[in-house]
Amino acid sequence: MSTTLAPYKVEFLKAAIDGGILKFGSFELKSKRISPYFFNAGNFYSANLLRAISTAYAKTIIEASTSSTPLEFDILFGPAYKGIPLACATVDKLADLLPEKYGKVCYSFDRKEAKDHGEGGNIVGAPLKGKRVLIVDDVVTAGTAKREAIDKIRKEGGIVVGILVALDRMEKLPAPNGDNPSTPMPSAIGEIRKEYGIPVLSILTLNDIIGGLKGKISEEDIRQMQEYKDKYRASD
Numbered sequence: 001m002s003t004t005l006a007p008y009k010v011e012f013l014k015a016a017i018d019g020g021i022l023k024f025g026s027f028e029l030k031s032k033r034i035s036p037y038f039f040n041a042g043n044f045y046s047a048n049l050l051r052a053i054s055t056a057y058a059k060t061i062i063e064a065s066t067s068s069t070p071l072e073f074d075i076l077f078g079p080a081y082k083g084i085p086l087a088c089a090t091v092d093k094l095a096d097l098l099p100e101k102y103g104k105v106c107y108s109f110d111r112k113e114a115k116d117h118g119e120g121g122n123i124v125g126a127p128l129k130g131k132r133v134l135i136v137d138d139v140v141t142a143g144t145a146k147r148e149a150i151d152k153i154r155k156e157g158g159i160v161v162g163i164l165v166a167l168d169r170m171e172k173l174p175a176p177n178g179d180n181p182s183t184p185m186p187s188a189i190g191e192i193r194k195e196y197g198i199p200v201l202s203i204l205t206l207n208d209i210i211g212g213l214k215g216k217i218s219e220e221d222i223r224q225m226q227e228y229k230d231k232y233r234a235s236d
């Protein structure tokens, strides 16, 4: 396992590996890319695993809040569906770790389909209008879901101040004329940073995961991950 990772990241990587969050095979992604590996944050469903991931998100946030450009926010927003429990559990964990600073932080999430009865609408949880919002989600691949979340939050009057994911898959943006592995394109994360002028943080990158898995899974699975990584590698 990499020695340069912060201890809380090493602990999280261990929980993800031991918890069987990573799957190997052939998976079609939201981007339509076919990946030989899949990080399934839906599998953080037991109390211990949920606590492991919310602790890692919370510590990443706390680390970022003490940087030279501190990350300040009012609401953690978890895009449906997998982002929902992640945002809720992280709000709870932040208040647990630093009650003075985070005791009043709220969560909010969207519905994939608007509700047309009862309270109605698209958003559940804290109203977004005029609030500083940090998006918390599972992975970034091509960044499409993150752009959709930013649009939804802005439509509600929220101010997106950053994005935090568990895993940066280190992939490039799809090309405007079709997603061709041989077309050079900049990184999905880098373009979001530039376009929206916000930080995009991740607990782990694909490189951390490959490093952590060496000797734990077959060499063939590692080779396929590396081959996929080269295929969708960003040009910047």
Ligand SMILES: O=P(O)(O)OC[C@H]1O[C@H](OP(=O)(O)OP(=O)(O)O)[C@H](O)[C@@H]1O
Binding pocket: 030, 031, 079, 080, 081, 082, 083, 137, 138, 139, 140, 141, 142, 143, 144, 145, 146, 147
């Ligand atoms: O397009 P990107 O921003 O790179 O992210 C890929 C996203 O796609 C998936 O979510 P999906 O929309 O399939 O929803 P889910 O949470 O219901 O699985 C996955 O959970 C990632 O969050």
Ligand SMILES: O=C(O)c1cc(=O)[nH]c(=O)[nH]1
Binding pocket: 028, 029, 030, 031, 037, 038, 039, 040, 041, 138, 139, 140, 141, 142
């Ligand atoms: O890009 C995706 O759709 C995706 C990749 C991944 O590793 N995990 C996931 O839940 N979605």
